[in-house]
Each structure stands twice: as C-alpha cells, then as structure tokens.
Amino acid sequence: MSQSPDTTFIPDLPKGPLCRYRSCAKFDWKQLKVIFEREQDLRIKYKVWKILENDPLFSKPQSTLSADEQKHLCAMQVNRMPHLNLIPKEIEQKSFGEKTKYLMSINEALHTYCPSLSVKIALGVGLFNNAIRAMGTERHMKYYDAAWNRELITCLAITEVAHGSNTKSIRTTATYDPKTQEFIINTPDFEAAKCWVGNLGKTATIAMTFANLYTADGENHGLHGFLIPIRDPKTLQAYPGVLVGDIGEKIGLNGIDNGFVLFSNYRIPRENLLNRTGDVTPEGVYESVFSEPGKVLGAALESFSAGRIGIMQESANTLASAAVIAVRYAALRKQFGPEKDGPEVPIIEYQLQQWRIFPYLAAAGVLKLAVAELTEIYLSIIERSQKDSNGFEMLTQIVSEIHAVISSSKPLLTWTARDAIQEAREACGGHGFLKASKLGDLRNDHDPSVTYEGDNNVLGQQASNWLLRQWNSTVESPVGTANFLKNRGDILQYTYEKVARESSIESMDFVLKCYEWMLCYLLDKTANHMAKDINAGAHRFDARNNSQVYGARDLSLAYAEYFALSRFRVRFRRLEVNTELSQILELLFAIYSMWCIDRHMTTFYVGGFAKSAVFAETIRARLLAKCSELKNSAVSVADALAPPDFALNSVIAKSDGLLYDNLQSEFMTNKGAFERPSWWKDIIIPQVKSKL
Ligand SMILES: Cc1cc2nc3c(=O)[nH]c(=O)nc-3n(C[C@H](O)[C@H](O)[C@H](O)COP(=O)(O)OP(=O)(O)OC[C@H]3O[C@@H](n4cnc5c(N)ncnc54)[C@H](O)[C@@H]3O)c2cc1C
Numbered sequence: 134m135s136q137s138p139d140t141t142f143i144p145d146l147p148k149g150p151l152c153r154y155r156s157c158a159k160f161d162w163k164q165l166k167v168i169f170e171r172e173q174d175l176r177i178k179y180k181v182w183k184i185l186e187n188d189p190l191f192s193k194p195q196s197t198l199s200a201d202e203q204k205h206l207c208a209m210q211v212n213r214m215p216h217l218n219l220i221p222k223e224i225e226q227k228s229f230g231e232k233t234k235y236l237m238s239i240n241e242a243l244h245t246y247c248p249s250l251s252v253k254i255a256l257g258v259g260l261f262n263n264a265i266r267a268m269g270t271e272r273h274m275k276y277y278d279a280a281w282n283r284e285l286i287t288c289l290a291i292t293e294v295a296h297g298s299n300t301k302s303i304r305t306t307a308t309y310d311p312k313t314q315e316f317i318i319n320t321p322d323f324e325a326a327k328c329w330v331g332n333l334g335k336t337a338t339i340a341m342t343f344a345n346l347y348t349a350d351g352e353n354h355g356l357h358g359f360l361i362p363i364r365d366p367k368t369l370q371a372y373p374g375v376l377v378g379d380i381g382e383k384i385g386l387n388g389i390d391n392g393f394v395l396f397s398n399y400r401i402p403r404e405n406l407l408n409r410t411g412d413v414t415p416e417g418v419y420e421s422v423f424s425e426p427g428k429v430l431g432a433a434l435e436s437f438s439a440g441r442i443g444i445m446q447e448s449a450n451t452l453a454s455a456a457v458i459a460v461r462y463a464a465l466r467k468q469f470g471p472e473k474d475g476p477e478v479p480i481i482e483y484q485l486q487q488w489r490i491f492p493y494l495a496a497a498g499v500l501k502l503a504v505a506e507l508t509e510i511y512l513s514i515i516e517r518s519q520k521d522s523n524g525f526e527m528l529t530q531i532v533s534e535i536h537a538v539i540s541s542s543k544p545l546l547t548w549t550a551r552d553a554i555q556e557a558r559e560a561c562g563g564h565g566f567l568k569a570s571k572l573g574d575l576r577n578d579h580d581p582s583v584t585y586e587g588d589n590n591v592l593g594q595q596a597s598n599w600l601l602r603q604w605n606s607t608v609e610s611p612v613g614t615a616n617f618l619k620n621r622g623d624i625l626q627y628t629y630e631k632v633a634r635e636s637s638i639e640s641m642d643f644v645l646k647c648y649e650w651m652l653c654y655l656l657d658k659t660a661n662h663m664a665k666d667i668n669a670g671a672h673r674f675d676a677r678n679n680s681q682v683y684g685a686r687d688l689s690l691a692y693a694e695y696f697a698l699s700r701f702r703v704r705f706r707r708l709e710v711n712t713e714l715s716q717i718l719e720l721l722f723a724i725y726s727m728w729c730i731d732r733h734m735t736t737f738y739v740g741g742f743a744k745s746a747v748f749a750e751t752i753r754a755r756l757l758a759k760c761s762e763l764k765n766s767a768v769s770v771a772d773a774l775a776p777p778d779f780a781l782n783s784v785i786a787k788s789d790g791l792l793y794d795n796l797q798s799e800f801m802t803n804k805g806a807f808e809r810p811s812w813w814k815d816i817i818i819p820q821v822k823s824k825l
Pocket residue numbers: 256288289290291292295296297298299328329330331386391581584585586587588589590591678
C-alpha cells in the first residue's frame with residue numbers, strides 16, 4: 134500500500150450532534166475526500182474558498198437582491214477576480230492539461246460558492262478563449278489575451294430566437310465585401326436575433342458570433358465564427374448598427390445578463406473571421422481545410438466540449454451538495470419513535486428515507502470519479518491533438534467517441550443533480566423550503582444546465598447515433614467504451630442466471646455484464662426498429678425520431694451509466710487504499726448501480742434477460758441492504774463530499790450539526806423579522822363601533 138496523501142490542509146470539522154454518526158464510520162473522511170478529488174485540486178479549491186470568505190465583496194447578501202442588483206454584484210465580483218491572485222504565475226509553465234485542470238478547479242470552487250459567478254467567468258473567459266484557440270489563428274491571440282485580462286467583456290452568440298438546438302438553421306449572415314475587405318453582418322428579422330447570450334444583455338463589448346459566411350458570388354459557405362464588436366469598452370454604449378438588450382429576469386442565474394442582439398448591415402474587418410478552418414482571401418475567394426461546410430461547423434462546435442465537461446464537474450458538485458444537505462439533516466432531524474412517550478428516531482434510521490437519499494449520495498461519489506476520469510481522457514486527447522501538426526483533423530476523428538460519451542454523460546449528470554435537489558428538498562421537509570436551506574437556489578441555478586450547451590434530449594441523440602453506427606458497421610472504439618460490442622453475439626444470449634453463475638452479484642463485474650446485455654439489447658431493438666421503418670418506406674429522419682422513446686433515449690443514458698460505472702471500476706482498481714476505504718467505495722458503487730438497474734427493470738424483463746421475479750427481488754433486496762449498511766457511514770461520506778460551510782451555505786446542514794440553534798439564529802435575524810410591515814395601514818379594516 135502506498136503512503137496516505139497529506140490531508141492536513143483540510144480543516145477539521147466542529148464537534149457536535151453529528152458526531153453520533155461520525156464516530157460510527159470506520160474510515161477517515163479526509164482520506165476519502167482525497168479519493169473523490171485529487172489532493173492538488175482540493176488545495177486549489179480550499180484556497181479559493183478561503184480568499185472569497187475573507188473578502189467582503191463575497192459575503193452573502195442579507196436579503197434577496199433584485200435581478201439588477203445580482204447582475205451588478207456579479208459583474209463587480211468578476212472584476213475583482215484578477216486582484217484575488219487565484220492563478221499563480223507559475224501556471225504558465227505547466228502543460229496544457231495541468232493548466233486547464235487548475236482553472237477547472239478554480240471554476241468548480243467558484244461555482245459551489247455562486248453558479249452565476251462561475252458561469253459568467255466561464256462564458257467570458259474560458260469558453261471564449263477555448264473557441265479562439267480552436268477556431269482562431271495567430272491574428273486573434275490579442276483577443277485571447279484581452280479576454281484573459283478583462284479588457285474585453287466577451288460572450289458566445291450561437292442561439293437565435295427561432296433556433297437553438299438546430300444550429301445548422303441559424304440565419305444570421307456575414308457577407309464578404311471585397312471592395313472594403315469587410316464582412317457585413319446582418320440579422321434578417323427578429324426570429325434570427327441572437328438571444329439567451331450570457332454577458333450580452335448589459336455588459337459584453339465583443340461577441341463571438343456564429344453566422345453564415347457568404348462570398349460576393351452569393352455562395353453560402355456555412356456557419357463560421359466572427360468576432361463582432363458590440364459596445365464601446367469605455368462607455369458600454371452599443372455601436373451604431375447593433376441593437377442589443379437584456380432578455381429580462383430568469384428563473385435562476387440572475388447574476389448573468391442574458392441578452393439579445395440584432396445587426397443591421399454592420400461592418401467588421403475581414404480579419405475578424407475566425408479562420409483556422411476556413412478563410413476568405415482579401416479578393417474574396419473562400420478557402421477551407423474541409424471539403425464539407427458541415428464539418429467546419431462540427432469541428433468548431435467540438436471546441437465547446439470543454440464547457441460540457443465543466444458543466445458535468447459543476448453538476449457532480451451540485452449533486453453532492455444536495456445529498457450532503459439531505460444526509461446531514463436526516464441525521465439530526467427526529468420524528469416519531471417506537472414508544473409512545475419514548476425518544477424519537479433520527480429520520481436517517483428510516484428505510485424509506487435511506488432509499489430516497491442514499492442513492493444520490495452514492496451517485497455523487499461514483500459520478501465525481503467518473504467525471505474526473507472523463508476529464509483526464511479529454512485533456513490528454515486535446516494535448517495530443519495540439520502536439521500533432523495535423524492536430525485539428527486528428528481531433529475530429531478521435532473525438533467522435535469522446536463526443537458520444539460527453540453527449541450522454543452531460544444529460545446523466547445534470548438530470549441526476551436536478552432530481553437529487555428535488556428529493557433533498559422534500560427529504561428536508563418544510564425547512565428544506567426555506568431559502569436559507571440553499572436547496573431552492575441550487576434548484577433554480579442548476580436547472581438551465583439541462584438545456585444549455587446542448588439540450589439533454591437532443592444531445593443524447595448524438596450519443597445514440599454514434600452507438601448505432603458502431604452497431605451497424607465495424608466497431609471503432611479507440612477510447613474503449615464500446616469494445617464489448619464486438620462480443621455482441623454472446624452478450625445477447627446473457628440471462629440473469631447465466632451472469633450470476635459467472636460473476637457473484639456482489640461483484641462489479643456482475644453489474645457491468647448486466648449493462649453490457651442491456652446496451653446490446655437496446656441497440657439491437659433500436660436498430661431493428663429503424664430498419665423496419667425504413668424498409669416500410671419511412672424517411673430516415675422519421676425512423677430515427679420514432680425510435681427514441683423506449684429505445685435510443687434509454688440507450689444513451691444507459692451508455693453514460695455504463696461509462697461511469699466502468700471507469701469507476703478502473704479507478705478503483707488503480708487505487709491503493711486501506712480495506713475500510715475500499716469497502717466504502719464498493720458500497721457506494723453497489724448502491725448506485727443497484728439503484729440504476731432497478732430503474733431499468735422493465736427493460737431487463739421486456740428484453741428477456743430476466744424471467745422470474747428473482748432478478749428484481751435480488752436487486753431490490755441488495756439495494757435496501759446496502760442502504761442500511763451505509764447508514765452509520767453516510768454522514769462521513771457526506772463530509773468527504775461537502776464543501777466548507779461558507780460555500781455550502783445551508784442553515785440546515787452546517788457541519789457543526791447545531792440544526793435548531795442555527796435555525797433559531799436564522800429566524801431571529803432575518804431582515805425585518807420583527808418589524809411591522811411598511812404597508813400595515815393598507816390592511817387594517819376600520820373598526821366598527823361595537824354594538825354591545
Ligand atoms: C440560462 C441559459 C443560458 C444560455 N446561454 C447561452 C449563450 O451564452 N449563448 C448561446 O448562444 N445560447 C445560450 N443559451 C441558449 C441555449 O444554448 C439553448 O436554449 C439550447 O441550445 C436549447 O435550444 P432551444 O432553447 O432553442 O430549445 P429547442 O431546440 O427549441 O428545444 C425545445 C424542446 O424541444 C426538444 N427538441 C428539439 N429538437 C428535438 C428533436 N430532434 N427530437 C426531440 N426533441 C427535440 C428539446 O428536447 C426541448 O425540450 C442559454 C440558455 C439558457 C437557458
């Protein structure tokens with residue numbers, strides 16, 4: 134066994150009522166924490182949280198701010214960033230992968246503190262600069278530096294009023310004028326106005342905008358990225374020809390100014406075309422490294438994968454926060470007891486409560502590790518592509534598998550977090566509905582992540598399309614996520630009895646074999662369904678759309694779960710940890726995987742994998758037994774997943790466990806709690822003289 138990592142930088146937790154359960158755990162929660170997250174990443178996060186906690190600009194507002202106040206505060210906080218020295222100079226010497234990982238850790242820490250803040254920075258610096266790297270050339274590096282130094286406020290404008298998911302139908306035009314060597318940007322009508330663009334509403338000074346590139350001969354060369362000045366950076370006044378505004382208050386993320394813009398024959402220099410994949414000569418001749426315009430768009434959009442990975446990391450943290458709040462609360466909250474006048478039982482003791490919240494705690498642990506694995510794979514591929522002289526071409530080839538993993542995993546992560554928040558809200562009863570519980574803010578700020586950077590239901594189809602291509606031709610899986618498909622003949626013959634004979638149901642192998650069967654079955658079913666429709670004369674488009682429900686959609690999600698579970702196993706096997714840590718990790722795997730299989734139960738029976746009730750009964754009994762086993766360790770697992778109190782910021786889940794003291798202080802000090810309302814006179818009914 135290797136030496137234990139240093140955990141002394143992780144602050145101890147205060148003693149208090151949670152120690153009743155903490156003392157039952159057999160493992161060291163800090164050691165578990167550095168399994169969920171690398172020591173160096175955690176150090177970065179703790180540093181960020183400490184800096185924010187000590188800066189008054191980041192102290193929590195006493196009351197809910199208006200949308201405009203939130204935007205103001207968030208923009209001020211963004212401006213404060215360079216002065217906080219979060220990024221050391223040495224980072225420039227690090228490899229691309231290490232540097233990106235460093236920035237990702239900062240992003241995660243900021244996101245846990247305030248999603249608006251991290252998204253605003255990610256849009257304004259991270260995504261913008263990634264896109265410049267992927268689509269721009271040397272002449273655009275000045276924008277890269279300016280965005281990094283906050284001299285420019287940037288945004289990414291893809292979506293239009295009438296087109297979001299279907300980017301290919303975007304209608305903004307950029308027509309080249311060889312006489313002046315400029316592009317003329319035009320919005321044909323309101324439906325083609327760019328909209329929902331983060332940072333654009335009130336602040337952006339430049340927009341990376343996707344528009345159809347037309348040459349003077351009238352030919353459309355497809356979508357390209359353009360750097361379009363929006364506002365004067367000195368005055369924030371919009372330039373003539375640019376009609377820009379804010380779309381108004383949203384359900385959450387109101388620290389970000391989402392905006393719309395219409396361009397009226399607005400001219401920009403030729404050099405503002407991001408020309409890594411396609412260019413226009415000064416004379417007006419279009420040149421592209423790709424023969425098909427569609428490929429240009431695909432390659433360009435691929436640079437947004439890093440954003441989706443960021444969303445997954447953030448969602449894993451949101452999922453963890455929701456589970457932590459629910460678990461700590463359940464350990465402290467008591468309701469009912471066996472004896473009429475006897476002591477009450479903490480609600481964590483109830484099987485129903487365990488079954489509702491422990492799968493999310495387990496999911497947080499498993500998915501955190503899976504996302505870490507995916508991040509490593511992704512960064513290593515990008516690094517390889519950058520070293521290769523023909524990097525872009527290579528990236529577009531290898532990336533299709535990673536794209537499939539990302540396209541299925543982003544929905545899995547964001548939906549699991551969404552569901553965890555709601556279950557946690559209910560699991561914390563009325564107090565969970567208090568704004569100070571944080572669950573409402575978690576919900577509202579997390580919610581759009583199922584839509585942006587690719588709507589989950591649309592994105593998932595890209596994964597199932599890739600899987601179907603593997604199924605219908607030779608399997609090409611350089612990352613190895615679908616190599617098992619080569620063995621489809623045998624796998625389709627699997628039954629529960631056969632798999633259970635070969636692999637103990639306690640083992641990770643058992644779970645992965647169940648998944649391999651399910652994926653082959655869903656692929657077979659979906660492919661046959663499509664083929665049948667096409668043979669009957671249906672258009673391919675309709676055949677694909679009509680094979681989503683109970684087919685391709687389930688396939689995509691199951692593939693993401695399979696990826697997460699199999700990468701967890703890879704990481705688990707690599708770990709050199711003591712028995713106690715090993716056992717708790719296996720327990721989390723067992724709970725999450727049994728819970729997932731239970732949710733796919735219909736498929737296992739419809740597809741003939743299971744025939745008698747034994748399979749369902751075994752899975753469910755095991756899920757309940759494992760939840761019960763986790764009960765005494767759940768608080769410590771939650772501690773290992775939890776950010777510090779400052780970032781978690783939930784009055785019902787502080788690490789001191791003083792639930793009612795903290796609630797009392799919240800009730801007693803909330804602004805205006807004891808004040809007569811200013812409008813009291815409006816509700817006084819004039820007293821009629823008593824007739825008595
Ligand atoms: C908070 C927030 C921030 C955003 N920030 C930005 C930004 O900075 N820049 C930017 O350009 N955009 C941004 N967007 C826009 C975002 O990218 C789009 O909303 C997203 O791509 C989805 O597009 P849409 O809204 O047009 O939905 P649509 O594509 O119209 O989808 C509507 C519904 O139809 C379903 N649907 C669509 N097609 C199919 C199909 N083929 N099969 C089955 N179902 C289908 C979808 O699943 C969805 O439920 C942001 C959005 C939000 C909410």
